[in-house]
Amino acid sequence: MEYRKIESDFIKRTLSIIEEYSGDNEVTLLINCCIGLLVLPKEKYKNLPKSSSDSDYNVWGLSKDNIQFGSIEYRNYKISNIIRRMRNGVSHFNIVTLPNGSGNISTLKISDKDPRNSANTFSIEIQIENLKHFLTKLANHVLDV
Helix, strand or coil: CCCCCHHHHHHHHHHHHHHHCCCCCHHHHHHHHHHHHHHHHHHHCCCCCCCCCHHHHHHCCCCHHHEEECCHHHCCCCHHHHHHHHHHHHHCCCEEEEECCCCCEEEEEEEEECCCCCCEEEEEEEEHHHHHHHHHHHHHHHHHC
16 A cells, blocks of 8 residues: 555554564563554654653653663653664663563663663663553654644
């Protein structure tokens, strides 16, 4: 099927993929889908959410307790900054998988590094279901505005 508006169509098709998929490679698929649901919105849409309130974090499936900044000058809890930092980590594949007690991947640790010295400037540990929720919410946000 042809793309009519490649950016929005790509986001919609990627959402459809993660909603319809059921199988053993869910985490691999979700990481791949970050291109359409995290990188593309960050690069092509200007209407990223700016809030940094705890209640908004809960709505987005995030927790400030799971976010670390390398030093004080990098500390910025705005959702738009978290999106930017996660985009950097995914794009440079600074991703570590963390298993649950039964050996299945339950959490991803996504890090952003300073390109000058490879120091960690940001990291987030996010459970797979929360990442899926976050990506879906971001996609719907940019499509709805």
